[in-house]
Amino acid sequence: MSTFVSDFKTRATEKAGDLRHRSVIRTALRSYEIVRDKRKAAFQSWESARQAAAETKWEAINHLDKHLVALTSKLEARGTKVHWASTGAQAREIIAQILRDKKARSIIKSKAMTSEEIHLNHALEKEGFTVVESDLGEFIVQLRHEPPYHIVFPSMHLTRGEIKDLFQKELGDAPSDSPEELTMVARRVMRQKYLTADVGFTGGNFAIAETGMISITENEGNARLTAALPKTMVTLMGIEKVLPCFSDLALFLPMLATAGAGQPMTCYNTMYSGPRQPGECDGPEEWHVILLDNRRTELLADAEQRDSLHCIRCGACLNVCPIFRNVGGHTYGTTYSGPVGAVITPHLRGLQDWKHLSNASSLCGACTEACPVKIDLHHHLLQNRRNASAGEPAFFERLAYQIFGLVANEPVFWSLAKKLGWLTQPLQRAVKGSALDPAKAWTKTRDLPPQPRESFKDWWRNRK
Amino acid sequence: MSERENILGRIREALQVSAPLPGAHGETSAHTHTESPASHAREWLPSVGATGEEQFALFAKNAADLKADFQLLASRDELPAALKKIAAAEKWSRVASHEGELSNFACKALGLPVTLTDRGYDVQAMEKCDAGITECDALVAQTGGVAVTSRSAGGRALSVLPPHHVVVARREQLVADLPAAFALLQQKYAPDFPSMISFITGPSRTGDIERILVLGAHGPKQLTIFCV
Numbered sequence: 001m002s003t004f005v006s007d008f009k010t011r012a013t014e015k016a017g018d019l020r021h022r023s024v025i026r027t028a029l030r031s032y033e034i035v036r037d038k039r040k041a042a043f044q045s046w047e048s049a050r051q052a053a054a055e056t057k058w059e060a061i062n063h064l065d066k067h068l069v070a071l072t073s074k075l076e077a078r079g080t081k082v083h084w085a086s087t088g089a090q091a092r093e094i095i096a097q098i099l100r101d102k103k104a105r106s107i108i109k110s111k112a113m114t115s116e117e118i119h120l121n122h123a124l125e126k127e128g129f130t131v132v133e134s135d136l137g138e139f140i141v142q143l144r145h146e147p148p149y150h151i152v153f154p155s156m157h158l159t160r161g162e163i164k165d166l167f168q169k170e171l172g173d174a175p176s177d178s179p180e181e182l183t184m185v186a187r188r189v190m191r192q193k194y195l196t197a198d199v200g201f202t203g204g205n206f207a208i209a210e211t212g213m214i215s216i217t218e219n220e221g222n223a224r225l226t227a228a229l230p231k232t233m234v235t236l237m238g239i240e241k242v243l244p245c246f247s248d249l250a251l252f253l254p255m256l257a258t259a260g261a262g263q264p265m266t267c268y269n270t271m272y273s274g275p276r277q278p279g280e281c282d283g284p285e286e287w288h289v290i291l292l293d294n295r296r297t298e299l300l301a302d303a304e305q306r307d308s309l310h311c312i313r314c315g316a317c318l319n320v321c322p323i324f325r326n327v328g329g330h331t332y333g334t335t336y337s338g339p340v341g342a343v344i345t346p347h348l349r350g351l352q353d354w355k356h357l358s359n360a361s362s363l364c365g366a367c368t369e370a371c372p373v374k375i376d377l378h379h380h381l382l383q384n385r386r387n388a389s390a391g392e393p394a395f396f397e398r399l400a401y402q403i404f405g406l407v408a409n410e411p412v413f414w415s416l417a418k419k420l421g422w423l424t425q426p427l428q429r430a431v432k433g434s435a436l437d438p439a440k441a442w443t444k445t446r447d448l449p450p451q452p453r454e455s456f457k458d459w460w461r462n463r464k
Numbered sequence: 465m466s467e468r469e470n471i472l473g474r475i476r477e478a479l480q481v482s483a484p485l486p487g488a489h490g491e492t493s494a495h496t497h498t499e500s501p502a503s504h505a506r507e508w509l510p511s512v513g514a515t516g517e518e519q520f521a522l523f524a525k526n527a528a529d530l531k532a533d534f535q536l537l538a539s540r541d542e543l544p545a546a547l548k549k550i551a552a553a554e555k556w557s558r559v560a561s562h563e564g565e566l567s568n569f570a571c572k573a574l575g576l577p578v579t580l581t582d583r584g585y586d587v588q589a590m591e592k593c594d595a596g597i598t599e600c601d602a603l604v605a606q607t608g609g610v611a612v613t614s615r616s617a618g619g620r621a622l623s624v625l626p627p628h629h630v631v632v633a634r635r636e637q638l639v640a641d642l643p644a645a646f647a648l649l650q651q652k653y654a655p656d657f658p659s660m661i662s663f664i665t666g667p668s669r670t671g672d673i674e675r676i677l678v679l680g681a682h683g684p685k686q687l688t689i690f691c692v
Contacts, residue, residue, distance in 0.1 A: 021567070027675070028674065029675075031675070032675075040617060041508060042510040043508055043510055043555070044508050044509065044510065045507070045508040045588045047510070048504075048507070048508045049505070049508040049509070051486070052499075052501040052502050052504065052505065052508070054486035054501070055485075055486050055501035056500070056501045056502050057486070058483070059500075059501070061483075062479060062482070062483055064475050064479065065472050065475045065476050067474070069472070073470075079660070081691075083467075084466070084467040084470075084471050085467060086467050086470055096646065101469075110530055128473065133492040134682065135672070136670045136672040136673070136681055137670075137672035140672065153671075153672065153675070154672070154673065155672050156672075158673075159674065160673055160674055170525075171551050178664040179673035179674060179678050180678050183670055183673065183678040183680075183681055185682075186681075187497040187680065187681065187682060190682060191591065195587055195588060195591065211650075211654070211657060211659075213534075213657070218667070219668070219669050219670055219671070219681065220666040220668055220670050220681035220682045220683065221624045221681060221684070222682040222683075224502070224620070224623075224624040224662065224680070224683060225617040225624055225625065225682055225683070228535055228618065228620035228621040228624065228625075228660075229621060230632065234530045239471065239475075245500050246502070246646060246649075246650055247502065247503070247505075247643060247646045247647065247650070248500065248502045249642075249644075250502070250505050250509075250641075250642035250643040250645070250646045250647060251502040251505040251508075251509070252511075253642065253663070254509060254607070254642065261671070263611055264526070264607055264608075264665070265607040265663065265665040265682075266665070266666060266667075267660055267664070267665055267666050267667075268624075268663070268664060268668075269662070269663040269665075269667055270660060270661065270663070271657075271660070271661040271662075272659060272660055273657045273658075273659055273660075273661075274659040275659065276659060277614075277658070277659045279583045279615075279657060280614050280615065280658070281562075281582055281583065281584055281585065281618065281619040282581065282584075282585070282619040282621050283614060283619065283620045283659055283660065290506075291471070293471045293474070297471065297474035297475055297478055298476060298478075299661070300478040300479070301474075301477070301481070302479035303482065303483045303484070304483075304484075304593060306483040306556070307483065307484075307486065310486075330616070373486075374486055374600060385466065393652040396606070400513060406591075413610060424560075430599075441607020444596055447611065452480075
């Protein structure tokens with residue numbers, strides 16, 4: 001068993017039995033489904049909107065080369081410097097080089113999962129740069145030196161009391177455990193950082209090929225400030241974020257807000273089309289956009305699962321997933337957790353190392369139903385299982401099924417097996433779940449229904 | 465070969481095999497459009513009402529849900545008193561704003577010292593202002609939000625740095641829905657767009673601590689929208 005699997009199992013077992021964790025996650029997600037359903041119901045047709053969103057992303061992804069060329073030529077025409085990175089290491093080096101060229105010391109960051117994906121903060125801090133996360137949830141997990149728990153709600157696993165203690169320890173400032181006052185502490189800390197940061201760093205939610213824009217969605221205003229005050233702005237974005245038309249945003253922005261947080265619109269949806277332009281009074285003098293591949297093209301090459309590149313990272317599939325809700329975000333050990341993480345991580349980091357994530361699913365399909373762009377998530381989990389076992393067949397599993405096939409096809413063996421089963425079941429009950437039980441992984445938490453003395457076949461034959 | 469060519473090459477190679485059409489799985493049958501699939505968004509997004517009156521009522525309701533303060537004034541003559549009332553209640557001593565027919569009128573009516581952003585400004589000075597007063601490009605009835613740009617609203621920082629953002633808008637700037645707002649921006653600016661276009665939907669907010677709503681995370685704690 002690889003360490004990835006055993007780590008996952010250890011953490012999952014621990015979290016699934018952690019009642020405190022369960023109650024925190026329940027509190028955090030309790031109202032989500034209610035408000036989301038209310039917002040969905042406000043749509044004249046959420047289902048038609050989903051279909052259109054899926055078709056729009058299909059067009060974008062299946063003509064990705066054309067849209068990326070259009071996007072970058074529009075961006076460059078207005079003075080934006082576009083960089084391309086095949087790997088995380090290349091992206092880190094491009095960003096570090098920009099910071100060295102600018103003689104930058106401090107970087108203010110707004111939330112970007114791509115930067116988690118390439119472990120940017122760690123690399124920049126090692127080079128001596130100061131990196132501050134400005135999104136409140138990201139700021140909290142940065143102070144705790146841990147990765148975000150959830151792609152949209154990074155600190156949802158923490159209580160106000162824990163955040164108060166953290167602020168007291170790290171910032172020496174925590175007047176009470178009221179969310180309002182704790183938020184104001186972060187606001188005060190961050191204000192000065194904004195005014196003095198050399199470089200502002202952002203991610204991107206959508207890139208518009210038609211007009212050459214990058215659209216950023218946020219509630220706090222931290223990305224707005226990040227893109228307004230520092231002299232240099234750096235944006236890192238996956239190549240799959242493209243939408244063909246400016247007007248597509250009229251559909252995608254309310255859908256992202258609805259699916260992600262049950263909001264009609266996120267507070268700030270901002271489209272950037274360049275650095276400060278002639279006649280404008282503020283904004284960065286330079287804007288660098290880094291387009292990241294990092295094995296997305298491998299996912300693109302799998303036509304069957306290509307639609308997982310439609311993902312707009314709303315987090316809806318995480319919120320509704322019974323596995324995510326039980327084992328929690330950190331258990332996955334991946335940048336992208338939940339159902340979508342289980343689908344794409346094997347492509348981004350290697351199928352054999354991450355195939356176990358596809359088994360961490362009840363295949364209930366709640367994720368597929370929740371997805372605003374109709375990614376066929378639970379079938380992709382099955383396809384990952386199929387691909388993984390085709391690549392590396394499990395010897396004992398195959399042997400077990402071969403024996404079962406033999407027994408089930410031969411009436412003599414079958415009736416013998418039935419008799420043996422009835423005779424040995426007291427023995428099974430005695431060792432159930434213990435080290436002596438060959439099926440303990442299964443029987444530890446499950447009961448086998450008792451096998452009756454008389455089978456249906458016997459009863460049928462003997463009936464009067 | 466540059467990384468650009470490497471990546472585009474891998475994309476083109478990957479796309480030689482075509483993917484199943486969206487919605488081909490599950491219960492919905494696949495269909496394709498000749499136009500942009502999102503071009504009918506208006507028919508699916510939340511409904512907005514047919515008349516201007518209904519749309520103003522919807523805007524007011526949505527703004528109230530977002531905890532924004534929306535004041536529909538009978539004429540611009542009512543603006544000075546309404547502004548002064550807020551300024552007195554919050555003890556404003558200095559505001560930031562930009563050149564504009566309506567924003568100039570508002571600042572003059574207030575009679576307070578003004579930091580104008582148009583010809584450059586000191587960020588520290590703006591940070592100390594009590595309010596940022598801006599014009600806008602559109603009010604969106606469907607969402608209760610406003611659209612601003614770096615050209616129409618005094619740059620990038622003015623609408624997010626001061627603790628209170630005051631928008632002064634004209635009645636005719638109300639649009640029914642998001643598709644109308646995007647069409648308006650495209651018509652007004654394309655191809656020379658302002659470097660920033662922002663849809664502001666309510667005051668700055670966060671739910672990062674136990675999913676409890678707190679206003680004024682980094683941007684303004686308060687958003688007031690005057691419509692004359």
